Amino acid sequence: MSAAVRPEHFRVTRRKLLLIAAAMALFGLAVVWPAFELCRLLLAADPAAFSAARAVRATLCAGGFFLYAYWQMARLALPRAIAPGQRA
């Protein structure tokens, strides 16, 4: 193996995936949701924009996305044992 090949950099751990999933969920909650609510407030003059009920719903959605993102990334990238002859 060439010295340049660094498999450790590709090593996908549950901890790394949890961190990435948490960062993305936080982005949804801190950036995307306020932008949505701003649209509702400015364009639809929605009195319920930024309400507590919507904040709770957004938090639940972010939690759901966190679980989904972690599951999806783990399914795609966590190394798993491949038996000889089995499809990777």
Place this chain on the structure above:
Amino acid sequence: MSTMQDAVLAWLQSHYLQFKFAHLLAAMIWLWSTSVAYLHYLLPIMRQWQQSPADARLIARRNWAMERFDEGATLEHIAFPLLLTTGLCLLWAGPWGPQSLWLALKLTLVVLVFLPIECCDYWLAHGSGNKARVRRREQCAGAALSPRYEAAIQRHWWFLIASTPAIVATGLSVVYLAVVKPM
């Protein structure tokens, strides 16, 4: 100037459905054109390599797959600007405007999620992150790799893993908003 704008607007309005066709076609190409290569070629090859990271044959195959994937993203990256351009034309000429909440939410997702992801993707696949270009520049071949080449592959791999759930969730949301127009 106003007459010119009016003429362009009238032309766009008379071709609204043709622009909608191009927009939908670009959306389909953009969303799905790399999915088979990603799920059934690149991922299995990466998984095999992770089982035996020292295997020169698997390293060479991994590098080949990543370089081909860069080329494979070309269709997606032609479709994306077409999608944005036709979307803007539809916005200008069509009956829907920012007052339609579904459209405002859809555009919010496009600006906050798709644009940053696609900028990274363009850079990784066609800019200085392009693996074939790095290999040619570093004059390495097969399993004899430079650290720069390895870093380019590593960056792209992490990008693909992290962007997949974001693209799936927001892509489906945008298609739902565009088709159902719930608000």
